[in-house]
Amino acid sequence: MEPKPITSLPPDRRDFITKAAAIAIGGAIAVVPPLAGLAVFVDPLRRKSEAGSAVLVATLGAIPENGEPRKFPVLATKVDAWNRTPHVPVGAVYLQRLKDNHIRAFNVVCPHAGCFVDFRPTKGHYHCPCHDSSFSLDGQILDPKSPSPRGLDDLPVEIRQGSEVWVTFQNFRAGVHEKIPV
Ligand code: FES
Secondary structure, three states: OOOHHHHHOOOHHHHHHHHHHEEEHHHHHHHHHHHHHHHHHHHHHHHOOOOOOOOEEEEEEOOOOOOEEEEEEEEEEEEEOOEEEEEEEEEEEEEEOHHOOOEEEOOOOOOOOOOEEEEEEEOOOOOOOOOOOOEEOOOEEOOOOOOOOOOOOOOOOOOOOOOEEEEOOOEEEEOOOOEOOO
């Protein structure tokens, strides 16, 4: 059966259909802009979830085989509000080769107040030049009088394709005992 043209309907039915259509169109016009605005607002928050994901930092061959830690910069995609910039230095890590090519990673930032720690090859330990905290090769506090409230912050490491060293880079709150991501 052919649908009746709207003009052939009785006036009260025609009024009802016209009002219903107006309400539907008005509702759509009212709802779409806020939803679009919400999407724009939420987008950077969604993209920030990329922080804390694994980053390719080095190859196995670049890490000394004698177990001495080596410092590497961490380049990642930085997301600031609505900008997304790839290959930006976001920090640095010490990588140390352990038995069976396991790799240990520490954030270079001192947990006391945020200075960068050095590795002292002659002493075989990490040292923070700012307030003299020292840390063993496994990141533990060496001197009980150390002002650092915790040991170095270790980071998860994954070997991909047999030789790529990927680190899940993260910074942590300084000056507290707990390892709290920031
Ligand atoms: S910042 Fe490292 S000991 Fe104070």
